[in-house]
């Protein structure tokens with residue numbers, strides 16, 4: 245069965261270091277797939293390859309039936325792959341609503357140099373429900389720079405959803421959040437519509453096990469194990485990998 249996304253035989257080298265060495269990954273429509281593994285295992289590199297910011301030395305990435313290996317991040321975003329970075333990337337002087345409106349606008353028509361009114365109105369209509377969905381209705385008019393870290397993370401997810409992704413790449417979304425904020429994030433991510441598949445890189449295993457239906461474990465640039473959260477939780481191989489070195 246072919247998936248929504250399939251990465252095949254992906255290899256990335258940095259000098260003599262093999263950050264990824266022949267990794268395969270398949271994600272199906274609506275799946276919640278987590279990538280875990282010790283520090284330096286290659287998780288972020290694989291996310292970079294799938295998002296288009298790193299070109300692998302070998303291997304292909306297919307999305308929705310097409311080879312997207314040669315496309316950059318913007319072109320992949322237009323096809324439905326959107327990414328959340330480790331540090332929330334929001335416009336600090338714009339309000340939460342304005343941030344989502346900007347994210348919901350299509351690319352500017354180069355011949356005109358501005359967005360037609362219809363596009364702006366449609367983007368404004370989408371912002372309210374998305375902020376609501378991500379628990380930010382009360383702070384819609386607050387400048388993003390004045391939001392708490394957890395709220396900025398929620399805002400970045402609302403912005404990614406504004407692009408109507410079919411695959412959301414989440415790079416350590418719990419980084420820097422308090423226990424309460426992580427609990428809130430888990431609730432919000434669990435409530436995401438199944439029309440969106442999620443690939444999550446995360447060290448917080450409580451979030452991984454609460455959210456994912458499939459877990460792939462990387463170690464030293466290779467796939468060590470893949471399975472359900474229960475299979476991974478009880479795998480002696482995985483326990484050993486973590487005992488050998490994870491933050």
Ligand SMILES: Nc1ncnc2c1ncn2[C@@H]1O[C@H](COP(=O)(O)OP(=O)(O)OP(=O)(O)O)[C@@H](O)[C@H]1O
Pocket residue numbers: 258261263281282283284285286287288289290
């Ligand atoms: N731009 C780069 N230049 C050189 N080496 C790099 C670069 N990016 C990543 N690496 C190396 O590639 C390996 C994989 O890195 P990567 O960030 O993908 O691991 P990770 O599993 O995401 O680790 P962590 O959990 O610590 O974020 C590491 O040894 C890292 O030092």
